[in-house]
Each structure stands twice: as C-alpha cells, then as structure tokens.
Amino acid sequence: MSTSNAYYIPHKATWPVLATAGLLTTLVGFANYLNGSSIGSTLMIAGLTIFIIMIAGWFTLQATESESGMYNHGVGVSYRMGMMWFIFSEIMFFAVFFGTLWYTRNLSVPWLGGEGAKAATNELLWSGFSAVWPTNGPGNVGGHFEPMGAFGLPLLNTLLLLTSGVTCTWAHHGLIAKKRTQLIQGLIATVALGFLFVLCQAFEYHEAYTEMGLTLGSGIYGSTFFMLTGFHGFHVCVGAIILSVVLFRSAKGHFTPENHFAFEAAAWYWHFVDVVWLGLFIFVYLM
Amino acid sequence: MKKTKQLFVGVMLATIGLQTAQADYTLNLMQGVTKVSNDIYDLHMLILWVCVFIGIAVFGTMFYSMYHHRKSRGHQAANFHENTTVEIIWTIIPTIILVAMAIPATKTMIELDNVQNSDMSIKVTGKQWYWDYDYLGTGVHFESHLDAASEKAHRDGSDPHTVPHYLLNVDNPLVVPVGKKIRFVFTAADVIHSWWVPDLGWKKDANPGFINEAWTQVDKAGTYRGQCTELCGRDHGFMPIVVIAMEQPDYEKWLASTLAKQEEKADLSDLSREQLMTKGSAVYMTNCVACHQIDGAGAPGDYPALRGSAKVNGGIDPLIGFLQAGTSKMPSFAKLKDNELAAVITYIRNAPELGNKVGDEIQPKAITPVYDDE
Amino acid sequence: MSAVTAEHGHDDHAHGPEKGWLRWIITTNHKDIGTLYLLFALAMFFVGGSMAMIIRAELFEPGMQFVDPKFFNSMTTMHALVMVFGAVMPAFVGLANWMIPMMIGAPDMALPRMNNMSFWMLVAGILLIASTLFMEGGAPAGGWTLYPPLVLQTGKALPFAIFAVHLLGVSSIMGAINIVATILNMRAPAMTLMKMPLFVWTWLITGFLLIAIMPVFAGSVTMLLTDKFFHTSFFDAAGGGDPVLYQHIFWFFGHPEVYVMILPTFGVASTIIPVFARKPLFGYSSMVYATASIAFLSFIVWAHHMFTVGLPISGELYFMYATMLIAIPTGVKVFNWTATMWKGAMTFETPMLFSISFVVLFTLGGFTGLMMSVAPVDFQYHDTYFIVAHFHYTLVPASVFILMAAGYYWMPKWTGHMYNEKIGQLHFWLSAISVNVLFFPQHFLGLAGMPRRIPDYAIQFADWNMVSSIGGFIFGASQLLFLWIVIDTIKGGTGEKVSDEVWEDAHKHGLEWTLPSPVPYHTFTTPPSVIPCDHG
Ligand code: HEA
Ligand code: HEA
Ligand code: CUA
C-alpha cells in the first residue's frame, strides 16, 4: 500500500490504549494486594492478561508491517534511536541501585560505625556497632545471615551470561551472512543460557532464604543484594522472552541482512543486561 | 508594567505597614543575636544588593528599549544578532561577582561547621510533635510541647489574636547560658524534623538514626522563638521552639531547680475528682490531643476515636497496660508518672468533651507497672 | 515565498481524522495528540489551582478555618504533583507535539503509536494519583518530595501514589524518547541542527534530561515501596540505610526536573521575542550552548536542596559553588533576550507581554535562587516561604506565563481563528499584577521566619498572608479569562480571517508560519526545501 520511501505513519492505534489499560489494571491490582485487599490478585491477573494479549498483538502488528516492507530506512533509524534511549533510561534506573550500594557502603554504614564526618552518630546512638561490610545494620535487622559468596553459582552465572553474549553475536553473524541455521542455533543457545541463568539464580535465592538466613529483610546488605540481583534477573527474563520472539520470527523466515531491527534491539538489550551483570558480579559479589 | 508593580507594592506597603503595630514585624531577614547570625545577615544583604543592582541594570536597559524602540514610535528594527565582545563581557562579569560572593560565604560556612571546643552539649530529639531536650552530662532531660493556650486555640477555633505568642510558645523552654559555646546534637525518634531559631542564624535537620551537630553562642540574654521546619506530619505546624538565654548565675539556678523538680517523686496521694479531671485534661492536651483530637474523635484511618471506644470504656487494668506498653502505631506512655496516668485515664473515661461517661475515678496508687521502660 | 504546500490529498497516508470521539483515543496524529496534551494540561492547571486556592483560603488568616491539618498537607502535596506532572510538563509535551514536526519540516512524530501511549499513560498516572484523595487515610501528605520516613506513614494511598509515579515516569520517558528521535531523525534535509528554532533545541536537551532522570525517580520510589512492604532498610538507619539517601536520589531527579519545566520555557521565549521585536534572536549559538550548560550543571548541583540535612562541609561547599555557576549561562540568556529587544521595533501583543514579564519575573526568581545557593544563608531561607516565593516566581510567572504566551502566539495557527486581543490584554494585566501580589509578599514572610507547609501560623505573619491570599484569588479568577479565550477562539474567536503568517513577518522566523492557518491535518508529507533561518 505505501511506497517504501515515505516515512510510515501508522493510524488508528488501538494497542497503546490497551497497553495503558492493562498496566493500570495490574498496578491497581498490585496496590490493592499490598494493602491487603482481596480483589488485588484478581485485578492483577486480569491486568496481566490484557497486557500479554496487547504485547502479542502489538508485536505481531509490528512484525507484519515490517515484513510487508512498510518501514523505510528512516523508520528503522527512529526505532534504533528509540531502543538506544530506552536502554539509556534503563542504565539510569540501575544506576540508582548501584549508587545506593555505593552510598551505604562508603557513607552511611561507616557513619553509623563512627567513622568520618558523623562520628557522634555511633557514640550517641549506636555505640558498639562497628562498620563492616556486609552488614544488616546496627539494629541487626532480620537477624543473623550469611553473605553470598562469589565463586559458586554467581561465577557459573557469569560464565553463562558471557557465553550467551557470544552466542547472540554468533547468531547475528549468521543473520548477516544469511546462514539461517546458524542464526536459529545461536538464538536457541542464547535463550537457553538465559533461562538457565534464571534457574541458577532461583536456586541461589532459595538457598539464601532457606539456609543462609539472607532475605530482603537482612538490613542494607539484603536490601541491596536482592534489589540489584532481582531487578537484573527480571531483566534477564524480559530479554530472554524478547529473544524468544525473535527466535520464533527467525524460524518463520523473517529478517534480512539489511532489515532486522527487532533482532538488533533484542541483541542490544541482551548485551546491556550482560554488562549490568558484570557490574553486579564485581560490586555485589566480589567487593 | 514594572512601574505599576512598584506603585502597587509601595501603596500596599504603606497601608499595611501603618496598621501593623506588631513589634516583631519584619520585612527583611532577622539579624539575630549571634556572631554567625550577623555574618549570615551581612552575606544576605550583600547578595541582595548585588541582585538589586544587576536587576536595575538589566531591567533598566530593557524598559528603556521597550519605551524607545517601539514600532508605534516609528522605530526601525536594526538587524544585528551577534557581538562576541559583549557576550564575553557579560559572561566574565557575573563570574567575577560570583567569586567575590563565594569567598565570604566559604568563611562563614567553615565557621558554622566548627563544633570543636564547646562548653556544653545539648541533645535535641525531634518527635511527632514535640522536642525532647537532654542536657548531656547533667541529668536534665525534659520535653517541650506547644503551650496549652495555643494548643487549645488552634483546635477549638477560638481567636488566635487573644493568645500571647500564638503557636510560638512552649510549656518547657530550652534554657541556655549566654556567652558559652553550646554544641547541639540533633536526632529524631520517628520522622525527620528540623530545628530552627532564626535569631541563632541556622536550622539543622534532625534525622532518625543519625546525629547532626551544630553550635551557637548567644551573647544577649532574651527569649528567642522558632519552629520545626521540616514537614513531619499532621502537626508539623505545631511544634515550636523557645530558647531562653540567661546570664550564667541564673542559668545555674535554673539548672539546679529543674534537676530537683525532675527528681522529685510523683505525689501519689489520692486526688479529688475535680483534681483528677483538671490534671487529666492537661495531660491529655500535652500528650494525646495531637492524635486523638480535642473531641476524642481521632482521625479516621489514622487514629482511632476515644469517644465511645470499647477499650476506653472497658476494664481499667487492660487500659493501663495498653497505655504503658503502646503499640507499633501508638507510642508508649510509660514516661507518664503514676499520678498523671491516673488522671488522664480518669479524664478519658469521663470527660464530657470526649463523650465518655464511665463514672469512675482512678487514683495514682491504682497504677501498677505493667510495663516498665527502664 | 513558501516552497511548501500542504496539498497532498491524494496521498495514501493522508487520511483525515477519524470520525467521532474514537478519533481522540486511537489517534496517532501529532496535532491531535498535542491538542489532547494541551487540553489535559489546562484541566489539570485548574485542578491543581483549585487545590492552591484551598491552601490560600486556609492561610487567609491565622487559626484553623476550613480544613484539617493533614488534609492541608495533602493539598500541598497534591497541588505540587498535579501542577508539575499534570499541568506544566504535559503542556510542554503538548507544545512539542504540535510544534516540533512543523518547525523542523517533519510529517509527524518519529514514533506515532508510542506518542499515543505516552499520553494515555499520563492520564492513567494522574487518575491513579488523584484517586488517592478518596482513600482511607487520605492522599499522600508528606510533600511532593515524598521524603521517608514520613511518607511511609501514608495510609492506603502509598502504593497508588508510587505506581502513579511509575506511570508518569513511563509516560515522560516515552514522550521524551519520541521527541529526541523526532528531532534527531525527522528534520527536513535542509534543517541542520544549528538552524533549528530554539524551542526545538531546548526540547532536545530537555528530552535528554527526562530520559536520564525519570528512571531515577522511579527507582527512588521503588525503594520506598520495598521499605514499606518488603522489609528492606534502604532508608532506615537500624538496617544500615539512611533517610538522607532518599533525598540525594530524589534531588538528583528533582533538580533537573525543575529545569525540565524551564528549558522549554526559554525556548518559547526565544521564539516569541524576536517576532515582536522584529529582529533576529541575539546570540543564537550562545543560547544553544547556554542551554546545554544549564542542563549539564543541573546534574551536579542537587544537594543545594539539602544544605541543612547535615552534609559534610566539603559537600556543602562543592554544591554551593556548583549551584552558583548556573547563574552564568542563565545570565547569558537573560542578556540575550534584552539584546534582542534592543533597537527592535517592538509591538506589545499579548504573547509579547507575557514573554517580557516572563523575562523580568523569571530573573527575579533566579535572583532568589542565587541567594539560596549560598549555603550559609540558605540555613536561614531553607524550608521557609522565601523558597515558596522563589520557585513560584520561576514556575508561575515564568513557566506558566510562557505557556500562556505560547497559547496566544500559536492559537491562531492551530485554530485558524484570532483570539480576542482585548480580553487577552486584560488577562495579561490582571495576571501580571496579581501574581506579584500573590508571591512577592511571600519573600517577606519567609525572611520574617514563616516555615512552609504549615496550615496555621503566628500572628505576625497575618498581614502578608492575607495580601498573598487576595492576590491568589484574583490570579486564580483571572485564569478563567484564559479559559474563556481558549473556548472562544476554538469556536471562532473574533471572526477575523487570519493569514498564514498571523504575525507580521513571522514567516522569517519559523516554518510553521509558512503553513496555512488552520494547519491541515497532515503537514510536510514531503519535506520543505527552503528553511527560514533568521538567526545568523
Ligand atoms: C523552573 C523552576 C526553577 C528554576 C528555573 C530554578 C532556578 C534556580 N534555583 Fe530553584 N527551586 C525550584 C525551581 C526552580 N529553581 C523549586 C521547585 C524549588 C523547591 C523545591 C522544594 O523544596 O519543594 C527550588 C529550590 C531551590 C533551592 C533550595 C532551597 C532550599 O530548599 O533551601 C536552591 C538553592 O540553591 C535553588 C537555587 C536555584 C538557582 C541558583 C537557580 C538558577 O537556575 C537561577 C539562575 C538565574 C539567575 C541568577 C537570574 C538571571 C541571571 C543574571 C541576570 C545574570 C547575573 C546574575 C548574577 C551574577 C547574580 N532553588
Ligand atoms: C508548576 C508548578 C506550580 C504552579 C503552577 C503553582 C501555582 C500556584 N501555587 Fe504552588 N506549589 C508548587 C508548584 C506550583 N504551584 C510546588 C512544587 C509546591 C511545593 C509543594 C510542597 O511543599 O511539597 C507548591 C506549594 C505552594 C504553596 C505552599 C504550600 C505550603 O507550603 O503549605 C502555596 C501557598 O500559597 C502555593 C500557592 C500557589 C498558587 C496560589 C498558585 C497559582 O498560580 C494557581 C493559580 C491557578 C488557579 C487558581 C486555577 C484556575 C482558577 C480556577 C480553578 C477558578 C476558581 C478560582 C477562584 C474562585 C479564585 N503553592
Ligand atoms: Cu517536626 Cu516538623
């Protein structure tokens, strides 16, 4: 219908409103759930259902439009920019939690322990507490816990994710070289490694909760540990789901060496998730 | 436009200035009574004048242009749109001005920060919604609440103009000696508060779980008033500060008498019903009214009503226990002396303004320590 | 004259608008979405303004008159949230939607579907936050800064408010990404970066700010959520956290946030003033660099909101110096505007009046900002009405006035009808005078020692509060004139036929004036080849 050199302007967008409705319902449900109201979980399920339908519908629409050649080069650039800036916003989101970790390790915990500019804090309010990391604070919040070591599952997970970064790039090479089997195998490997990572992390959490006494409630160590790794894990899931969609589309024969924005976006996202993990491994586990 | 504005403000200033006979009325920053507060005042005036001066220059130019370079006066538009020299000049001049301002500001900042070599320390704890003062090392320790007259006036709607120092008066003021370097350490029990007495020249936040330090040296005896300046909930507007600076001998007398009063054992002899109710009402106004309100109606969703409450109107011992222990949402009142507790319980069970009428009275001796704070 | 025509009726894309109300829900047209944003923002201005009227009524005289102290705090909190996130920010996004494609010669926004979504997410966010007014325990009452531990005492409203912030964040990020992508990718080939109107430049930079800060705000409130419901200790000393940490994160967002509300303002002023001075903008490139410097500096000055929280002295000094620096690029802007007017041939239609008063009153607000940046003196000013005066000067007679100016300036282009100039002028004079009666006395109050966020005050503050309230009521009532004008102009205005360029020689200043008035539903389906560039 449209000439391929004009910038494609879609009309009659129904998915965005549905997306909003889904998200709003989910959040209202979650808020109600947190407030202990019984309709909370029902609303959440309803909202998520709408949301999943929306995602499926919207992705399908984009895929069909893309495959029917409606997107010219300009549209592709806009999508790439959109994705890049979106990833930048995600970086800022993670920066908050890394910043929190930095602040608590280098400022608030030492202050509570009587070091630096606020030594009187320790003397008058928390005498007897000395600043060491990891800590659950002078109030010993959440009781005794064992910190998470770096060289068991976390190291394995690092290897898993790094490998998945490689397989993802390998798949990309396959796509560019028009080797569809390589593309598909690479993607399968990437997705599989991603889910394996999540599985390992689930084990890790399970062990933390049941055997190490380490929970979200274990003072600032538990808080930062689970917040950072949890949000990261969530991003791995999202990335793996997006990659699965890309895999599915590749299997259907979508994407050309010139035109494969969806693949690129998913790959960028995956690498971003990878890099965040490296940061986590260093700052949360190693240091 | 600016003229109109000036005229307007001028006229208003004049009319209102005239009818305002209040002595403590100011338009400008207070100069205060410490060296630091005077330094700050000078800095304030310096920047103010710099701004006024730049303002006159910029707005003057602009209004000149608006008047002379109007189309209606037949002015033809010029076509320039760049001039590197002027642009450099008007970048450099402000920079110089800023540096000139930063130097005295840095000096004052460093002076303010130096809490070393103090003569005494007072620990200030902000609580919802009163201050708690602890003279470190002397044993003097008391709470400072909004005074009863203001408390009553703002709650029952009577005319604030009839209350002396409306909202700026407390039951127990902070007393300090003049000419001594006093170090304050601030913290809070619940949420963040901020301790501000303008005459001392600064405010400092009281953060729960941390200590902030500040110091002052008051050179002039007198009474200085201030308020909590960090939003701390419903009654943030109702937790004033009063500092009385006294000559050293007076201060020592005050210290001794406060200590003596503090160590006095509560008088546990029986009280008449009227005595219980009067005392109970006072205790209620200081300790309970902030949450349960003057008519005992509480605040739906936050604080339960005492009016008609089963707990209030039920058995005495559970009530005593409840008040002494507190809950996660209501503070413990183990700090009340037995006679105060007896009085307030009698009061909440029987006060017509709270709508309860159990008809009994509780004597101080009936209070048994269910929960002990110490 | 104009190399651009908007005749493209046979083009396949150029559907007219959808019929009926559905048009407004599923639209992807930048003009429709711009209109939605602007009308929504106007509505929210009235909602937030009504809350301000409740505040001013309670503060009319000492003593508690109308509302409960906690409800008063809710009003303060909600007033600010609604004004900031519901009125001023969306209004600028609305202007961006309407004007940026037309200013750079683009057919539409880069990501039209996402454009629609960011609008509806905004509505969802505001609905969610507004719904808290009706909840058990009341709306959030901890101030718009949502400081813990106080905000954690909020009742049922807390998770709703937090999720509302998430939705508003998502909406702003999507809106900003769209704007940035549009500006970088959709310009007509001849529209080089240094030919872009300043409004576009300021939005490019603002877009970047938004993408960088909204996730930070989202992160900070997420930690509030987990502290309240999932036992974390981010802001609790007992567990090793620190309530002040929240303030650092909040202001890392919050300070750039206030520039989000002022940079596009600068852009609009730089667009309007040259037109009515009949002169090119003075110092175009220094304006661009100044904007970029302000944006950069905005990331490294956040703790000037926290001078009294007990920062180590090195921190106090650093943040003081860094903050003072902002006066330099901002000064460049003020001087440039003055130089633009200098030796012009000025006329004073309503948009120009609002723009001039913006320059004057914003500078006033900037001066008080500079005063507060001096840390030891801020020990006195902090959390008093002096601050309230400062930021209302930078927000009301600056941001809001410029939004009014933009409305008057572009409404003829949007609707094809001329607004009623007499009423416009009346609106201006009433607003400009009353806004000063409203906010100027607040300086005196603050200096005399009146803290902010209090529902009742000591007797010595009574007079100026009454003056301020009276000013507030007049200012509020005057805004009804604006409402009237908007409705009247949409319905036909003065009936006068407006020309394409509306303002004398406006076509020299911007592409939008080369388009017909009212603008057709689709513009620039083929990019224009000639770019008016009146800035050197
Ligand atoms: C649009 C909004 C906006 C803008 C533009 C500004 C601009 C500035 N603000 Fe403001 N500010 C707010 C909105 C804004 N602010 C808000 C909302 C708050 C309170 C939040 C809250 O607590 O709820 C606040 C609070 C606030 C504080 C915290 C006060 C406190 O809580 O104790 C400080 C302190 O430094 C500050 C400083 C400044 C400075 C230095 C500027 C500068 O950008 C101003 C620069 C401009 C000029 C200086 C004028 C023009 C310059 C010249 C003519 C050149 C020559 C001049 C000289 C060399 C003097 N602001
Ligand atoms: C863009 C932001 C913005 C805008 C536009 C405004 C606009 C106004 N603000 Fe706002 N305000 C803030 C942002 C803003 N404010 C912020 C961030 C705070 C800090 C909050 C905090 O401390 O947490 C604050 C706090 C604040 C306070 C301090 C409250 C306190 O500390 O307790 C006051 C008090 O006077 C006030 C007043 C006003 C008034 C009178 C207007 C007026 O300009 C509004 C005018 C508009 C109308 C009135 C609506 C239109 C008219 C009608 C609806 C018709 C009906 C009217 C009548 C019958 C009169 N504001
Ligand atoms: Cu205590 Cu405000």
Ligand SMILES: [Cu+2]
């Ligand atoms: Cu700021």
